[in-house]
Structure formats: C-alpha cells, structure tokens
Amino acid sequence: METLAAAAHEVEGVSPDIASVADELARGQLTLVDGLVTGSGDDEQRHTDVTLRPLTGKDIIDAELAAERVVQTANGSELVRSPAMVEFELLRRQVARLGNLNGPLSLLQLKSLSARDIERLIIAQRLGGSALAGQLAADSGRLDAVSGKN
Secondary structure: OHHHHHHHHHOOOOOHHHHHHHHHHHOOOEEEEEEEEEOOHHHOEEEEEEEEOOOOHHHHHHHHHHOEEEEEEOOEEEEEEOHHHHHHHHHHHHEEEEOOEEOOOOHHHHHHOOHHHHHHHHHHHHHHHHHHHHHHHHHHHHHHHHHOOO
16 A cells, blocks of 8 residues: 555645545555544544445445436336445445444435545545555466466
8 A cells, every 4th residue: 555655646736635545545544534423412422533444246236226216207217326326325335434433334424424524535445446456457467477378
C-alpha cells in the first residue's frame, strides 16, 4: 500500500483528499472527519475509525439485488436497476467496523454520514480497488513468467 500513497502524491492534480486517504490506507487505517454519532446526551458516541474489508461474491450479488426496484411505466411494471444505489450498497457492505460498531453499515447509517465522510469512504473504496487491480496485474505477470506464457 505504500506505493499506492506514493503514486497518489506523484500524480499531478490529485486532490488533497485522495492523497490523505491514500496515506491513511498505506498505514492500514482510515479515519472519518465527522463520523457517525450514536446515542444522545451522556451516551453519545462519535465513531470515526473505519476498517474496510474486501468484497465477496455474495456482497456483489446482494448489492445488485438491493438496487433493483419495480416501477410502473406506460408498458406496465418494469424492473429498474440503479447504478448509484449499487455503489452505495457495496460501500456499506465493505465497512467491517466503524468505531465500535460492527459492519456492514445499514443504509440509514450510511445516509447519516456527512458528505465529506462519504467522499472519504468512496475514495478509499476506489483506491483499494485500484491497488487490488494493480496487484492482480503484477501477480498475472509473475504467473505468466513462471508458466512460460508470453
């Protein structure tokens, strides 16, 4: 992950938020700016430390199904999929822990986060996906070299 943070700093025009999230991920952590507040009064807690986990096939299928809605059209009922909702469903499932709360987050909890915290989570999700893609490409090259494929 250290190379991910270094790469984020080297790219011209990278927003400070992306560089900040990349730095945190390189250290194996992610902290939300505003966090999720639970409880009230003396019992109020602000949860800011995030642990993300890799997505599973089940997560992807469940997110796709959760993002489908039946809508009425001139031609009758139609099943419609929302790409934006798929992304939010995946994001909430990827949160393993937020403070002392176990994931996944509920959609209501995700909606309760500030815009800048949602942005940090999305950046972390995308950087994690980029790191995974880079690792898969690197592993593929090693496998090709070992197996004699060109």
